[in-house]
Amino acid sequence: MKRTTLNRRTLIKATVLGGSALAMPSILTKSGFAAESLTVADVGGAAGDAIRVAFCEPFKKETGVQVVNVAHDPDPVTQFKLMVDTKTYLWDACMMIPDYIFRLQEGKNYIAPLDLKDETGDMVPGMLTENWLGFSVFGILMAYNTEKFGDNGPKSWPDFFNSEKFVGRRGFYRAGWGSLEMALLADGVAPDKLYPIDVDRAFRSLEKIKKNVSVWWTSGAHNTQILQSGEVDMADTWSARVYSAIQGGAKLTPVWQGLYSVDGWAMPINGPKQSLAKEFIRFCMRPDRQAAYSNLVANGPTNKKAFDSIAPERAKILATNPANFAGLVPLDPRWWSQSNRQMVKKRMDEWLLT
Amino acid sequence: MKGKPSFRFGPIWLALPGVAFLLIFFLWPTLHILVSAIWGGDSGFSLKALLAVFTSPSYSRVMTTTFTVAIQVTALCVLISYPLAYWLSRHSARRQRLMMMLILLPFWTSALVKNFAWLVLFGRNSSFAQLIMSMGGAGDRLLFNKTVVLFGIVHTLVPLCVIAMMPTLNQVNKSLLSAATTLGASPTQAFWQIFLPLSMRGVATAGLMIFITSLGFFITPSLLGSPRETMVGQLIIEQINELQNLQQGSAFGVILLAGAIIAVVLFDRVFGLSGMAGGSGQSQPDSPVRRFGLWLAGRIGDIFDPVARSYRNTFRGLPGSRLLGLYSVLVIAILLVPVIAIIPMAFTSGSFLAFPPPGFSLRWFDTYFASPIWMAATARSFGIGVACAALTIVVAGTVAFAVVRSGSRLAGAIFIFFMSPMIVPHLVISIGLFYLFAQMSLIATDVGLVLGHSVIATPVVFIIVLSTLRGHDWRLDDAALTLGASPHKAFFRITLPLISGGIVGGLITAFLISFEELTIALFIGGGLITTLPKQLWSDIFLQITPTLAAASVVVLGVVTVLFLLMEVISYWRKPA
Numbered sequence: 001m002k003r004t005t006l007n008r009r010t011l012i013k014a015t016v017l018g019g020s021a022l023a024m025p026s027i028l029t030k031s032g033f034a035a036e037s038l039t040v041a042d043v044g045g046a047a048g049d050a051i052r053v054a055f056c057e058p059f060k061k062e063t064g065v066q067v068v069n070v071a072h073d074p075d076p077v078t079q080f081k082l083m084v085d086t087k088t089y090l091w092d093a094c095m096m097i098p099d100y101i102f103r104l105q106e107g108k109n110y111i112a113p114l115d116l117k118d119e120t121g122d123m124v125p126g127m128l129t130e131n132w133l134g135f136s137v138f139g140i141l142m143a144y145n146t147e148k149f150g151d152n153g154p155k156s157w158p159d160f161f162n163s164e165k166f167v168g169r170r171g172f173y174r175a176g177w178g179s180l181e182m183a184l185l186a187d188g189v190a191p192d193k194l195y196p197i198d199v200d201r202a203f204r205s206l207e208k209i210k211k212n213v214s215v216w217w218t219s220g221a222h223n224t225q226i227l228q229s230g231e232v233d234m235a236d237t238w239s240a241r242v243y244s245a246i247q248g249g250a251k252l253t254p255v256w257q258g259l260y261s262v263d264g265w266a267m268p269i270n271g272p273k274q275s276l277a278k279e280f281i282r283f284c285m286r287p288d289r290q291a292a293y294s295n296l297v298a299n300g301p302t303n304k305k306a307f308d309s310i311a312p313e314r315a316k317i318l319a320t321n322p323a324n325f326a327g328l329v330p331l332d333p334r335w336w337s338q339s340n341r342q343m344v345k346k347r348m349d350e351w352l353l354t
Numbered sequence: 355m356k357g358k359p360s361f362r363f364g365p366i367w368l369a370l371p372g373v374a375f376l377l378i379f380f381l382w383p384t385l386h387i388l389v390s391a392i393w394g395g396d397s398g399f400s401l402k403a404l405l406a407v408f409t410s411p412s413y414s415r416v417m418t419t420t421f422t423v424a425i426q427v428t429a430l431c432v433l434i435s436y437p438l439a440y441w442l443s444r445h446s447a448r449r450q451r452l453m454m455m456l457i458l459l460p461f462w463t464s465a466l467v468k469n470f471a472w473l474v475l476f477g478r479n480s481s482f483a484q485l486i487m488s489m490g491g492a493g494d495r496l497l498f499n500k501t502v503v504l505f506g507i508v509h510t511l512v513p514l515c516v517i518a519m520m521p522t523l524n525q526v527n528k529s530l531l532s533a534a535t536t537l538g539a540s541p542t543q544a545f546w547q548i549f550l551p552l553s554m555r556g557v558a559t560a561g562l563m564i565f566i567t568s569l570g571f572f573i574t575p576s577l578l579g580s581p582r583e584t585m586v587g588q589l590i591i592e593q594i595n596e597l598q599n600l601q602q603g604s605a606f607g608v609i610l611l612a613g614a615i616i617a618v619v620l621f622d623r624v625f626g627l628s629g630m631a632g633g634s635g636q637s638q639p640d641s642p643v644r645r646f647g648l649w650l651a652g653r654i655g656d657i658f659d660p661v662a663r664s665y666r667n668t669f670r671g672l673p674g675s676r677l678l679g680l681y682s683v684l685v686i687a688i689l690l691v692p693v694i695a696i697i698p699m700a701f702t703s704g705s706f707l708a709f710p711p712p713g714f715s716l717r718w719f720d721t722y723f724a725s726p727i728w729m730a731a732t733a734r735s736f737g738i739g740v741a742c743a744a745l746t747i748v749v750a751g752t753v754a755f756a757v758v759r760s761g762s763r764l765a766g767a768i769f770i771f772f773m774s775p776m777i778v779p780h781l782v783i784s785i786g787l788f789y790l791f792a793q794m795s796l797i798a799t800d801v802g803l804v805l806g807h808s809v810i811a812t813p814v815v816f817i818i819v820l821s822t823l824r825g826h827d828w829r830l831d832d833a834a835l836t837l838g839a840s841p842h843k844a845f846f847r848i849t850l851p852l853i854s855g856g857i858v859g860g861l862i863t864a865f866l867i868s869f870e871e872l873t874i875a876l877f878i879g880g881g882l883i884t885t886l887p888k889q890l891w892s893d894i895f896l897q898i899t900p901t902l903a904a905a906s907v908v909v910l911g912v913v914t915v916l917f918l919l920m921e922v923i924s925y926w927r928k929p930a
Contacts, residue, residue, distance in 0.1 A: 039882065041881050043895045044892030044893060044895050045892060045893050045894060045895030045896055045897075045899075046895065046896050046897075047895055047896070048892070048895070068882075070880075070881030070882055070884070071881050071884075071888075071889075071892030071893075071895075072881050073595065073876055074895070075595055075596050077595075077596075077598060078594060078595050078598060078785070079876075079877065079880070081598070082785065082788050082789075082792075082877070083880070086788065086789060086792035086793075086797075087792070088792045088797045088880075090797065090798055090880040090881070090882055091880075091881070103598065169478075174581060175592075175596075214498060215497075215498055216580065216581050218576045218577070218588075219576070219894075220894070220895060220896060220897075221470075221894035221895070221896070221897055221898045222576075222577055224896060224897040224898075225470065225473055225706075225707075225897070225898060226473075228706050228897070229473070229474065229477050229478075229479060229706070229708075230477075230478065230479050231473070231477050231478050231479075231497070240896055241896055241897065244705075244896045244897050245706075245897065247705065248704060248705035248706045248897070249704060249705070249706075249712075250706075338597065338598060338599070341596075341597055342597050342599060345592065345597065346410065346412065349412040349413075349416075349581070349584070350410075350411060350412040352581035352582075353411075353412050353415050353416075353581060353582060353584075354411075
């Protein structure tokens with residue numbers, strides 16, 4: 001039985017490959033690559049362009065190794081697992097937040113060890129682990145419409161949740177990840193006491209603004225759109241989204257209070273080009289490269305020295321600027337395990353539908 | 355299957371390559387995934403995930419919403435599309451093609467761009483909202499409710515509905531209508547008693563397709579709806595892609611599949627698309643449902659007849675056909691709204707989609723044309739679309755032919771089998787195919803994408819070709835054969851020209867489906883080879899930029915030019 005399927009499969013593969021002229025270009029391009037090349041996956045969009053300019057092209061100039069950056073799904077965990085499980089190593093490195101790294105090690109380990117050292121001691125603590133290098137810090141915070149509130153906008157999460165004092169339409173993330181924490185901050189939980197999350201308390205707190213949330217946003221672009229167009233007067237958001245909207249002319253004010261998370265590089269376990277990929281990741285630790293990146297995307301560098309090459313105006317809006325960083329605590333991926341995320345998601349759905 | 359099998363090369367054998375295609379590239383990989391609904395890796399056999407769909411209040415509510423929305427969308431689509439398709443069917447072939455091109459234009463615009471366009475056009479600060487508010491309406495509450503979700507889905511599916519109806523409507527022999535009027539029927543009665551029953555197959559086909567397609571919608575409800583409009587497609591993506599809970603995701607898929615199979619079986623019972631043995635253009639065995647339908651259509655005709663008469667007597671200036679024309683133009687205009695709105699949005703000087711744009715600039719077109727990634731993605735989408743259309747028409751066409759021409763009892767099973775890829779969530783197909791293609795080294799290849807798109811396009815093309823073949827009068831072929839034509843000649847000289855409408859409809863639909871398909875490119879392409887929808891999807895990490903609108907405008911332009919070119923060539927070749 002097995003043998004016949006195999007035969008049939010090989011036969012079909014042969015016919016498909018042989019019969020279709022379409023197969024040719026893909027075969028040609030594959031062999032056309034130099035032996036020394038890497039493929040890295042990032043989140044695409046503006047960040048992808050910035051990674052190309054700040055990291056990939058300079059790396060080629062210095063080492064001759066071509067780094068092609070491609071875009072992955074907003075949540076690449078499923079893709080990453082498929083890739084490793086089937087030994088189809090499409091990506092030599094992948095841009096991931098600590099949350100994904102944690103999820104890819106719950107049960108089976110999918111992440112290769114990195115074994116890099118912070119030789120100069122310039123890294124922000126926690127940004128280099130045994131299998132991951134963070135290079136881009138973003139705040140999970142709130143923003144309000146300056147045209148609506150002027151200087152009297154909400155200054156904190158308790159303000160955001162005070163719908164009598166701050167009348168206005170709100171946007172809020174539909175999934176609960178990274179937003180239950182905001183509900184707790186609003187209820188007076190100290191930033192360092194957020195975890196383990198008191199889910200009941202968070203939902204009691206959310207109840208206070210349920211009627212004022214007119215948009216339960218579902219994706220990053222959705223989030224930016226409702227803030228930029230004035231569809232809502234305030235919303236929880238990520239720092240880079242606020243600044244891209246502000247850059248586009250929107251009148252928004254971010255409030256630096258909340259969480260932070262970090263985009264970074266990790267490699268698939270047993271990947272074929274690990275030593276080369278590691279060199280690229282080491283390259284991304286460099287302060288000048290991180291500064292170049294932070295000048296393009298409004299996320300904070302993880303190498304403190306990078307601020308030496310960033311204009312003060314720009315530094316003001318970056319998450320790792322000490323003034324901003326003080327208001328943020330790290331999002332704890334250990335609490336957001338698969339079972340907890342499943343539980344919160346389900347509870348959120350039930351709560352929203354009743 | 356009795357006694358010794360006789361190896362006569364009957365028409366059913368034509369179905370073999372197509373069936374094999376779906377067995378390998380659809381059934382096997384999909385079963386692989388769907389089985390996990392009851393067979394978790396660590397926990398062994400368990401019905402927990404399936405039961406959760408019914409026991410969890412939020413899940414069962416989402417299920418109810420999904421099926422309610424699908425039924426409402428189907429009813430609305432059929433009601434809106436039928437008069438339009440009827441109006442089209444009374445025009446010359448050339449006029450029809452031109453109108454069809456307009457109707458299909460919004461289909462060429464990516465779903466992502468269209469839905470963001472609605473966010474802009476119906477937004478709280480939009481001019482439309484201001485207009486409604488100045489008339490005293492709740493203009494600031496146009497978005498994030500069920501009405502706008504229904505509107506969004508119906509708007510997306512009406513073109514598909516029309517294209518699925520057209521072949522059947524065009525096949526209705528118009529001289530039957532004159533015959534009816536000669537025999538004393540009023541035009542109203544002739545329509546209700548002759549035209550409507552004869553066109554019912556097309557209507558039903560379109561309805562079935564719309565129902566099944568709308569079950570899987572997720573972009574529209576997640577962008578335009580509130581949590582109350584959550585549809586099961588969103589849950590499947592969440593479970594599989596964000597929560598890595600393949601078991602729960604597959605469980606939703608299985609329930610969706612069951613619902614759609616029920617719809618197909620009901621449809622089969624009523625309209626007998628599959629069961630007809632050796633079907634020709636003749637009517638099927640009288641079932642009570644069918645008799646009731648005919649009776650109902652007759653009575654409605656009787657009711658409307660005096661209405662129409664008195665209408666004609668009162669409003670002499672505006673005859674019914676003019677009214678129908680007015681209606682059709684209005685529907686086409688509404689279909690074109692996002693297309694027309696996207697053009698100025700693409701020429702904006704700002705960095706967001708806005709209507710009206712703050713100023714004019716070509717910067718987003720510069721970005722688009724200067725980017726090798728965008729250019730390659732666009733070219734690849736066109737190339738893969740053409741290859742997919744060619745492959746799909748062969749796969750679906752031969753099988754449809756076999757199903758229609760053979761009296762085999764297998765035909766019914768093949769019919770349901772060929773409808774099934776429409777029902778299985780694309781995400782499930784994509785992940786299943788990933789495992790298969792990984793073994794065949796087809797990941798991140800164009801061939802892999804073509805095969806994947808073809809699996810997804812097959813059911814729609816199959817049903818369009820099938821309903822055309824059903825309406826074809828096979829006695830004409832018999833006549834040709836009797837008069838000495840070879841089967842080969844009869845096929846190419848008689849059958850093919852007469853069913854060409856269905857073939858062209860199938861080709862266009864396959865191309866469109868491929869052109870719009872995202873999940874296959876997401877998984878099989880792995881980011882290494884990128885189609886246009888994938889590139890649009892990747893570009894919205896932070897915000898939706900006007901580059902997306904620019905890309906859509908370019909595609910619209912290319913499609914329009916290609917179409918007009920084809921028209922000019924055909925006009926020049928056949929000066930009639």
